Amino acid sequence: MSLKSKANHLIAMAVNSVAQKGNERVQSSGSSEAIRRLARQMGAEGVVLLKNEKNTLPLQPDETVSVFGRVQVDTFFVGYGSGGDVNAAYRVSILEGLRACKGIRLNEELAARYEDWAKANPIDEGFWGHWPMCYEEMPLDEKTAKEAAANSDSAVVILGRAAGEDRENTLTEGSWYLTRAERRMLSAVTAAFERVTVLLNCGSIMDMGWLEDYGERITAVAYIWQNGMETGNSVADVLCGAVSPSGCLCDTVAKRYEDYPSAKHFGRKDYNEYQEDIFVGYRFFETFAPSRVLFPFGFGLSYTTFETSVTQTRIAGDDCRVWVTVKNTGARPGKHTVQLYLQKPQGVLSQPERMLIAFEKTETLLPGEEEKLCLYCRLSDFASYDDTGMSGHRSAWIFEKGEYNLYVGDNVRDAALCRTFSVRALKVVRQCSQACAPDPAHPFERLVLRKDADGNNHPMTERAPVMQTSLRERILLHLPEDLPCTGDAGIKLGDVKAGRATLEAFVSQLSFDELEAISRGDYTMNSPLGPKGNAGAIGGVTQSLRDKGVPAVITTDGPSGIRLSDSCSLLPNGAALACSFNRPLVRALFAALGEEMASRGSDILLAPGMNIHRNPLCGRNFEYFSEDPCLSGLIAAAYVQGIQAGGLSACPKHFACNNQEFNRTHNDSRVSERALREIYLKGFELCVREGKPHNIMTSYNKINGVWAHYNYDLCTTVLRREWGYQGCVMTDWWMRKDESHEFPGVTDQGYRVRAGVNVLMPGGARTGKRKPDGTLKKSMKVQDGVTWGELQQTAMHVLKMALAYVE
Numbered sequence: 001m002s003l004k005s006k007a008n009h010l011i012a013m014a015v016n017s018v019a020q021k022g023n024e025r026v027q028s029s030g031s032s033e034a035i036r037r038l039a040r041q042m043g044a045e046g047v048v049l050l051k052n053e054k055n056t057l058p059l060q061p062d063e064t065v066s067v068f069g070r071v072q073v074d075t076f077f078v079g080y081g082s083g084g085d086v087n088a089a090y091r092v093s094i095l096e097g098l099r100a101c102k103g104i105r106l107n108e109e110l111a112a113r114y115e116d117w118a119k120a121n122p123i124d125e126g127f128w129g130h131w132p133m134c135y136e137e138m139p140l141d142e143k144t145a146k147e148a149a150a151n152s153d154s155a156v157v158i159l160g161r162a163a164g165e166d167r168e169n170t171l172t173e174g175s176w177y178l179t180r181a182e183r184r185m186l187s188a189v190t191a192a193f194e195r196v197t198v199l200l201n202c203g204s205i206m207d208m209g210w211l212e213d214y215g216e217r218i219t220a221v222a223y224i225w226q227n228g229m230e231t232g233n234s235v236a237d238v239l240c241g242a243v244s245p246s247g248c249l250c251d252t253v254a255k256r257y258e259d260y261p262s263a264k265h266f267g268r269k270d271y272n273e274y275q276e277d278i279f280v281g282y283r284f285f286e287t288f289a290p291s292r293v294l295f296p297f298g299f300g301l302s303y304t305t306f307e308t309s310v311t312q313t314r315i316a317g318d319d320c321r322v323w324v325t326v327k328n329t330g331a332r333p334g335k336h337t338v339q340l341y342l343q344k345p346q347g348v349l350s351q352p353e354r355m356l357i358a359f360e361k362t363e364t365l366l367p368g369e370e371e372k373l374c375l376y377c378r379l380s381d382f383a384s385y386d387d388t389g390m391s392g393h394r395s396a397w398i399f400e401k402g403e404y405n406l407y408v409g410d411n412v413r414d415a416a417l418c419r420t421f422s423v424r425a426l427k428v429v430r431q432c433s434q435a436c437a438p439d440p441a442h443p444f445e446r447l448v449l450r451k452d453a454d455g456n457n458h459p460m461t462e463r464a465p466v467m468q469t470s471l472r473e474r475i476l477l478h479l480p481e482d483l484p485c486t487g488d489a490g491i492k493l494g495d496v497k498a499g500r501a502t503l504e505a506f507v508s509q510l511s512f513d514e515l516e517a518i519s520r521g522d523y524t525m526n527s528p529l530g531p532k533g534n535a536g537a538i539g540g541v542t543q544s545l546r547d548k549g550v551p552a553v554i555t556t557d558g559p560s561g562i563r564l565s566d567s568c569s570l571l572p573n574g575a576a577l578a579c580s581f582n583r584p585l586v587r588a589l590f591a592a593l594g595e596e597m598a599s600r601g602s603d604i605l606l607a608p609g610m611n612i613h614r615n616p617l618c619g620r621n622f623e624y625f626s627e628d629p630c631l632s633g634l635i636a637a638a639y640v641q642g643i644q645a646g647g648l649s650a651c652p653k654h655f656a657c658n659n660q661e662f663n664r665t666h667n668d669s670r671v672s673e674r675a676l677r678e679i680y681l682k683g684f685e686l687c688v689r690e691g692k693p694h695n696i697m698t699s700y701n702k703i704n705g706v707w708a709h710y711n712y713d714l715c716t717t718v719l720r721r722e723w724g725y726q727g728c729v730m731t732d733w734w735m736r737k738d739e740s741h742e743f744p745g746v747t748d749q750g751y752r753v754r755a756g757v758n759v760l761m762p763g764g765a766r767t768g769k770r771k772p773d774g775t776l777k778k779s780m781k782v783q784d785g786v787t788w789g790e791l792q793q794t795a796m797h798v799l800k801m802a803l804a805y806v807e
Contacts, residue, residue: 030089031569035592036230039571041243042589043227043234045335046576048247049220049301051211056154056195056220058241058303059104066107066148067098068189070135071160071201073118078226078560078573079203079622080131081165083609086561087533088229088570094158094201097232101240107152114138129166134174137181142188149192156239157189160201162226163619168267168661169204171257176207176617183210190217199224199235203573203622204613205251208294212255223247225579226622228560228570241303244334246361248300248411250578250626251613252282252293259285259292261447266615271668271702272660277446277464277675280614281627282412283352287449288459290413297628298339298356298411300579304330304367308338310408311372313419318380322408322418326362327370337361337581338408340375341415342382345402348390349674350449353457354412356630357382361582375408381686382630383429387437387465387673395673397429432722433474435713437467437673439705446672464672467704472742475712475754478721480789483508492549493799497806503799507792509548515791516776517542518798519753521763522552523770525733530554531601533565536762538604538730539802551805555651555761556600558607559623559639561593566600569593574609578625583638590642590650597648603805604649604695610636610683611658611699619661629679633686640691647804652687654699654732655708655719656680665736668702676703677718685723694727694801698757700735709735709757716756728801730759734766743784750779750786758797 031039049057059065072095078084095114098106117138126132148155159182163169173179178186190196197220200206211218222245227234237243254260261276261284276284282297305328312323326336340358344351358375365371383397391398403422409415438444445461452458486508495501510518518539522529527537529552540550557563561570571593577586597605609623610632618624625632636652643650657669657680671680687693698708698715708714709731719725731752740746746754753776764770779786 030567031229032592032596035569035589035596038585038589038592039228039569040230040233040237042580042585043230043572043576044237044243045580045582045585046225046227046247046572047234047238047245048223048249048579049245050223050295050299051218051221052301053216053219054195056197057239059154059239061103062105063153064105064107064151065154065156066110066152067095067156067158068140068185069158069160070114070118070137071158072111073114074123074135075231076160076162076201076203076226077228077231078570079162079164079620080167081620082557082563083165083607083620083623084560084573085557085563086570087565087567088561089567091229091570092232094232094235097234097236098239100233101236104240107148110148131162131164131167133163133167133169134161134179137179137185139181140185140188142191145188145192152193154195154197155189155193156197156199157186158199158201161206162203163622165620166661168619169617171617176257178207178210186210186214190214195219197221201226204575205253205616207257208253209255211294223579225573225576227572227576241332244303244332245300246302246335246337247579248298248337248581249295250575250628250631251616252285252297252627253295254285255292255294257616259289260615262615266617266660267662268667269663270666271442271670273444274614274669274671274675275444275446277448277672278350278678279352279447280612280679283355286353286412287457293413296411296413299413302334302336304328304332304334306330306334306336308336308408308410310418313406315379315421318378320357320377320379322375322406324373324375324408325370326365326373328365328367331367333364333366335362335364337410338373338375339411339415340377341407341412343405343407344384345400345404346449346451347400347402349384349386349400351384354407354415355382356412356628359581359631380429385674385677387434391426393428393431395434396431399423399427399429401426433717434467434469434673435717436676436703436711438464438670440466442670442705444670446675471712474717475742476784479787480793482787482789483792485788493803494549494806497803503796507795507799510795512777514542514545515795516772517545518795519749519758519776519791520760520772523762523764524768525762527552527554527762531564531566533563534602535563535606535733538759538761539798541763549806550799551802553603553802553805554601555604555606556597556602558605559609562597562600562602562605564600564602568600569596573622574625575622577639578631578635581631583634586635586638587642587645590639591645594643594646594648597643598646602648604651605643606651606653606697608636608639608650608652609654610652610687611654611656612680612683614659618659620658629682630686633683634690636683636687637691640687640693644692644694649694649801649804650691651695651697651730652684652693653697655684655696656699656714657703658699658701665700668705670704681718688719688723688725694804696725696727696729698729698731700732706741707736707738710738710740710751710755712755720756726800728759728797729757730761731757733761735760743782745782746779746785748773748775750776753790753794754786758794
């Protein structure tokens with residue numbers, strides 16, 4: 001059975017199981033065999049092999065291996081915070097996984113020393129926002145390393161890192177950089193062994209400049225990420241050769257931190273200027289600084305070799321298709337990812353050298369076996385947004401006149417030209433309205449490209465265009481009409497689902513108190529309406545609403561599993577999912593998690609996290625997918641499709657520009673409209689269209705001076721009117737108080753409702769008081785205040801989502 005067939009089969013199993021259970025609230029501990037198997041497979045497919053010399057990997061049968069590094073015992077299974085705080089049913093350490101691997105022998109004397117040392121030196125797990133980013137390493141001298149080498153054929157050194165919510169990576173030893181103890185360990189091991197593998201048990205990339213220091217003494221290197229409860233088994237499958245590594249880098253690995261284009265504009269307390277503009281990650285390096293790259297985006301080695309040949313290309317209107325044949329030309333089974341890149345002509349708008357527009361992955365191919373793949377995309381998804389008007393079409397998605405090149409290959413650097421097509425005259429794909437542009441009070445410079453007479457690329461700067469549109473006029477022009485207030489007409493929400501009444505008729509019955517209640521959660525986390533440890537309830541949060549048939553819809557934190565008091569499955573982190581480049585497998589894994597959600601009483605998983613890896617120090621990069629919006633958006637869509645296959649809901653987050661944890665609830669992301677749309681919103685746009693999530697969560701931060709949960713242009717102009725989103729928009733948990741810039745006296749909940757953010761979560765203040773704050777009612781009494789129509793429209797969005805849970 002093909003991988004895609006397997007994915008569809010597993011999704012169908014999840015759907016059938018959920019349908020049988022209905023809305024039962026079954027408390028069931030443990031993880032199913034299906035989810036264990038899929039998690040293990042996903043973990044292995046996400047492993048990225050960066051170097052493999054002297055036939056170091058896979059480990060050979062009957063080979064004796066010495067494993068160094070504390071994290072073989074105290075493995076990092078996930079990052080920190082709400083996204084990783086899963087009460088896992090079990091966790092397999094790397095040492096436990098290797099011990100279960102048949103065919104190799106471990107240096108058990110050395111392993112016992114690490115176990116004893118770890119037991120005698122327990123980890124201080126810290127507290128919220130102050131978790132350890134690495135663990136104290138067991139001291140290792142040259143004598144111990146030489147003794148191990150005398151009884152072993154090769155060595156494996158494992159280094160671990162973690163960061164998380166409210167816990168940024170830092171430019172310090174033990175976070176971005178190696179510690180002195182780790183360097184001493186590497187020096188001792190590489191001096192004693194001829195073949196040394198280094199495994200990076202991290203949530204996101206870390207400094208790798210040290211590789212050049214050790215040169216040929218390190219013969220194999222791989223990112224193994226944080227693969228949840230099956231981490232040890234996933235790693236063992238790859239090291240022992242049961243699975244050939246097939247992961248590809250989701251981020252560019254540069255030589256130094258200072259080489260990243262956002263390095264000078266990250267980590268500030270009050271604001272960050274996104275001066276690199278559209279040149280994020282490989283878009284910058286491939287355009288301006290290819291020599292500063294250690295490992296390019298999309299790179300990853302295998303234990304076998306592949307030959308990729310393009311057999312056909314077709315461009316028909318907006319549809320772009322490239323057919324390739326992939327053949328396994330090596331001696332071992334393996335999978336292979338093919339990536340499609342677009343190069344645009346340099347016109348009046350700056351363009352990166354290449355941008356990912358599609359990718360596909362083969363099934364496992366035996367030696368000599370081949371498979372045909374079709375890489376497909378809508379070209380309009382990768383048009384350029386003109387925020388300057390230099391093309392003659394301001395606030396429009398366009399293709400400029402010129403030649404466009406398609407490249408196919410294994411990574412962004414090595415992809416080869418496969419097709420050139422021409423755009424004979426400037427083409428306007430979609431005319432939009434200026435939205436979320438920078439505040440004129442806070443101008444900044446952005447990076448642009450200029451070519452010299454010889455065609456060389458040079459970085460220059462220009463002033464980012466600022467907001468010129470009247471938001472007040474836009475909002476007043478699009479206010480919804482009031483529905484008549486009928487009072488209780490006896491209509492239940494079930495009548496709407498059955499087609500006996502319209503949703504408008506149902507909403508017309510609702511009082512102010514009921515409309516207010518629908519616009520917020522059940523005040524606190526761990527709502528009594530759901531299982532213990534839930535994140536909160538929305539919908540039927542009052543008795544009067546439940547009497548009308550509105551269900552209490554239960555939310556739980558994600559994305560690495562379900563955060564409840566009950567035990568649940570802990571799954572591979574976001575970087576591992578993205579590095580797999582395997583959408584069918586992502587769908588299948590999260591369809592299985594959807595089944596687990598149904599059994600635990602969770603209706604909405606607050607996931608996936610899909611903010612762009614703008615900077616490698618962001619603490620929540622472990623939750624997010626990539627520096628690339630296409631990879632982020634398509635992997636997120638597969639995640640959403642899996643969760644929602646059984647009738648439940650995903651909730652992509654954090655919309656948008658939550659690219660820093662430090663001071664995230666106050667920090668202002670100052671970004672050009674073009675970069676916002678092409679980089680930071682594009683992944684969400686792809687996810688909305690392909691995944692159709694029932695819910696979306698806003699971010700804590702400001703975007704060009706306006707908090708996301710008050711941002712009308714973000715949540716209404718772009719999300720609803722341009723993208724056609726029909727679902728529910730909720731805040732992240734709690735929000736900042738503020739008054740509308742355009743409508744004095746419209747504050748807090750009124751400001752939020754007017755912006756098009758439908759639900760305040762968890763619904764009340766951090767004090768735990770179970771009462772509204774009164775700002776919604778006050779915001780209706782001022783000039784040009786919040787209208788009944790806006791309250792009713794808010795309720796409509798929430799109730800459309802809640803209909804799925806009506807029996």
